[in-house]
Each structure stands twice: as structure tokens, then as C-alpha cells.
Amino acid sequence: MRRALPRLWVRGDLDGFLGLGLDNLIQILLIVGLCRGVLGYPDKLIFGAILPATGISLVVGNFAYARQAYLIAKSEQRWDRTALPYGINTVSLFAFVFLVMLPVKLAALGQGLAEAEAVQLSWQAGLVACLGSGLIEATGAFCAGWLRRWLPRAALLSTLAGIALGYIALGFLLRTYAQPVVGLAVLTVILITYYGQVRLPLPGGLVAVLVGIPLAWASGLIHIDAASWSSNTAQLGLRWPQLQLGALWMARGQLLPWLGVIVPMGLFNVLGSLQNLESAEAAGDRYPVRSSLLINGLGTLAAAGLGSCFPTTLYIGHPAWKAMGARIGYSWLNGLVMGLGCLFGLFGVVGQLVPIEAGMAIVLYIGIVIAAQAFQATPRSHAPAVVLGLLPGLAGWGALMLKAGLRAGGAGNGAHPFGPEMLGQLAQADVWASGAFALEQGQIIAAMLLSGLLVFVIERRFWAASACAAIAAASSWLGVIHAWRFTQADTVLKLGWGAGSSWALGYALMAGLLALTALGIRPGSGHKP
Numbered sequence: 169m170r171r172a173l174p175r176l177w178v179r180g181d182l183d184g185f186l187g188l189g190l191d192n193l194i195q196i197l198l199i200v201g202l203c204r205g206v207l208g209y210p211d212k213l214i215f216g217a218i219l220p221a222t223g224i225s226l227v228v229g230n231f232a233y234a235r236q237a238y239l240i241a242k243s244e245q246r247w248d249r250t251a252l253p254y255g256i257n258t259v260s261l262f263a264f265v266f267l268v269m270l271p272v273k274l275a276a277l278g279q280g281l282a283e284a285e286a287v288q289l290s291w292q293a294g295l296v297a298c299l300g301s302g303l304i305e306a307t308g309a310f311c312a313g314w315l316r317r318w319l320p321r322a323a324l325l326s327t328l329a330g331i332a333l334g335y336i337a338l339g340f341l342l343r344t345y346a347q348p349v350v351g352l353a354v355l356t357v358i359l360i361t362y363y364g365q366v367r368l369p370l371p372g373g374l375v376a377v378l379v380g381i382p383l384a385w386a387s388g389l390i391h392i393d394a395a396s397w398s399s400n401t402a403q404l405g406l407r408w409p410q411l412q413l414g415a416l417w418m419a420r421g422q423l424l425p426w427l428g429v430i431v432p433m434g435l436f437n438v439l440g441s442l443q444n445l446e447s448a449e450a451a452g453d454r455y456p457v458r459s460s461l462l463i464n465g466l467g468t469l470a471a472a473g474l475g476s477c478f479p480t481t482l483y484i485g486h487p488a489w490k491a492m493g494a495r496i497g498y499s500w501l502n503g504l505v506m507g508l509g510c511l512f513g514l515f516g517v518v519g520q521l522v523p524i525e526a527g528m529a530i531v532l533y534i535g536i537v538i539a540a541q542a543f544q545a546t547p548r549s550h551a552p553a554v555v556l557g558l559l560p561g562l563a564g565w566g567a568l569m570l571k572a573g574l575r576a577g578g579a580g581n582g583a584h585p586f587g588p589e590m591l592g593q594l595a596q597a598d599v600w601a602s603g604a605f606a607l608e609q610g611q612i613i614a615a616m617l618l619s620g621l622l623v624f625v626i627e628r629r630f631w632a633a634s635a636c637a638a639i640a641a642a643s644s645w646l647g648v649i650h651a652w653r654f655t656q657a658d659t660v661l662k663l664g665w666g667a668g669s670s671w672a673l674g675y676a677l678m679a680g681l682l683a684l685t686a687l688g689i690r691p692g693s694g695h696k697p
Contacts, residue, residue: 174241180493195256220409221474223510229467230503251499278655292419294477304434306465323620329542330561337535380526400516409474451487557619563607580657610649630686641675644668
């Protein structure tokens, strides 16, 4: 059946909105929870700047993708075109919080700055990271094909999977088993609907939350006291975001130290969006690459320019939304509802009534999907490279947990600052913290280089593998990866000429051995002469 004009709303759009809106709701609740609990940001900053800017970025992108779908459907005289799903980038959310914003705050506190000053520096660093990601996304619209040919898929996906497993999946798995009554019940609903393909009257994610909320109330996870309720209801009211060009300019010095996080995450977003466009095309909806990536980039730039630290992205699962019957309306409605919720400060109250435990299985599922994709979307022979690429992200998460435990145990203050003596004590317990701290710094770049190196070794492209090791040596020498130093309560990147000399020497030896191997292999031969 064909119609002369596409419709802006069909019945299936309600199911699509419930699914996409729930995904975005969980991301927004994570923003509130991480900014309050991990970063210690005041509500004025969260509800007065970050969330309004996040809301505008969701409005911009969702309305643009809905318009794109409408215009293409109109030109094709189709009624069944589904708009591209869009929302907050889960992996970038965790990466920027734990790999940029938290380290900046801890370093500032270690230098003796007041809490308010440290928070301001941390937020500004997040803005710069978001701005950089948006610029890469927009630029990628013009060179996406070249990037895809140049970067090994195993290196990209395994690095992303390492972050997803450590900072997303493992973190929420621990939280699930800390609250098993709610966590395991909600996880079961997600598993049977998303993996068991059991069709329920409502989207699986929504059913999971509806199951989790009464269990959370019954088990005492939800406790509304007068002070917290008053604090959250005080955030209700319209707050328009403001341009933060001054804050971005003041934070320009934060760009270089965090390029090791910003650049790879931006590239992941570009290439992930390309894969999602391919997925949409396989489901029957072909979209132009350039305009689709530009919309994504502009949404992220809008977020950064107005005060949000969190990039947006095209979501996986276009075929699923299409199978639900969603078309164009689910997209613009998602932007409208989420945008208004952010602008009117509703999510503080929502977060108190809907605890993250009720929806955390959805985030755990996202981590599993990303990690599984690293194996499913790469050749079987590259599986060892995927595993190697996972390890720096897991080591970085382990280092984060180790330092948090040390601080909780009373270290990391003026009386007991972090220092070299604790490395020996941990080594006696067979905890090689110095290695974890080295892998933590520049972990995304290190994972890409190690995984790419092994891909080239597997393919017997030893000169390319040697080049990966040489790049790692140069990066280590400059302190872009691995080089680290103690602060009072943290370990941070140590930039500078010769900062990572020992790792540079190790990688240089790798590069030399790989080059000798390339010289010793006959072209087209599987054996040395």
C-alpha cells in the first residue's frame, strides 16, 4: 500500500516512542546520578545548564531526523519509512565522566582548589570533550568512507567493547547483584524480550521498568524524605540554556591532554553511525550518509555550546523500531517529550520515583550488545585481536575501582596521600597497580594500537604492525599514553618529552622485531627462508 504523502503519526509510533523514549530516559537519569553522585556537581549546574542543553540537543536531532525521513518519504511517495533513532551516546557518557571529568576534578582538588573551582574546571573539560566529539562527527560526514577503509574494524570495536564491558556492563552487573531482588528480575525481562524474542503487549524495556518500580518500592530502594523531595521539586520550572562560549574558551587548555579520549570516541561515533545507516538500509530505509552524520554532529555541537558535556548519536536498532510499526512520529515525539522534561527540570522528581535499579538492566544490555558486536562484526580469525583490545579498557576500569577503594579506606588525603610506597604494598598482594595505572592513561589509543597491531600480525602485514608499534612508542615518549604521575588522591596523565620513556623503549623493540620479521619473510610465503 502506498500513500501520496507520508503521515507524521501512525499507530506504531506510540510503541516506538515508548522504546526510544525509555532509552533516553535511562541516559538522562544516568546523567543526573553520575553528576550528583560521582562528580558532586550542584543541582544548579545540572538542572540549570547541563540538562537544558541536553534537551535542546535531543530536540535538534530528533526533529531533524524526523524531517529528513518525511522529505525522503515524500519524494519517494512512501508511507512506511522509519526515521533514524537518535539520543544520548551511552559510551561517551561514561567515557567522559570517568576518563575526563572525574580525573580533572580530582586533580584540581589535589592541587588545593576549592570544591566549587574543581567542579567548574571538570564541567569545562567535559564541554571541550563534547565539542571535540561534535567537530569530529561533523567532519566525518565528509571523510567517513576513508576512515572506514583505514581503521581495522577489530581495533575500533574491541576498544569500544573494553569500555562497554568495564565501565558499563561490569559496573551495572555489580549493582545488579548488590540489589538482586530488583536487579535480577529486571534483567530476566530484558533477556527474554531482547534475546528470547518473546513478544509482549508493551516494549520489553518498558515492561522491565514497570516490573522494577514496585519491586524497588517493596524492597526499600525508594525512600522519599522531605529534604530530597523538596530539593528535587525545587528544580521544577522552565530553564532556558545559555551559550557557554566563555566557558569553552576558558577550557581551551583542557583540549590537548584529553585528545586521547576525545578523538577515538569521536571516530567511534562516526563509524558506529555508518554501521547504523547500513542497518537501516538493510531494513529498507536508505539515508544519505553526509546529511545523516552532519545532523548527529550538529546535535552534539549544540549540546556543547549550550552547556552539556554529553554527545548524541544514532542508536542501534533501526530495524527493530521499523518492525514495531514506528515511522516518523516516534522521533519528533521523543525529542519533544525529552526536551521539555529537561527544560522544565522534571527528571529530578522522575529519578526519585523511578530508581536507576529499575532500568539498569537496559544499560547492562547495551554493554553486552557492544561487546558482542566486537566479535560478531569482525572476521573469526581476528578474535584474538578483539580480546587484546578489550584488556586496556578493563585495566582502566580496574584502576578506577582500585583508587576508589583506596580513597574509601582513608588514603588520598593530606595525611595519607597517594605515593610510590603503596605500589610495593600492593605488589606484595600480587596487585600490579603500576601496570594498571599505565594502561589507564590513554587506554583508548593503546587499545586501538594493540588490537590493530595484532590484526596486522594475523594478516601477516608485519610492516603495518611495526608501524602500529612505532606510533605507540612515539605516543609513549610524549606521554600521550601510559605515562602517569601521582597526585594527592589520583593518578593522572603525565605529558612531556620523554615522559613515558620506558614504555617507548618497549614499543620500539616491538617495532624493530616486527620490522625484522617483515624483512625475513618471502613475499607470498608462509615460512622464513
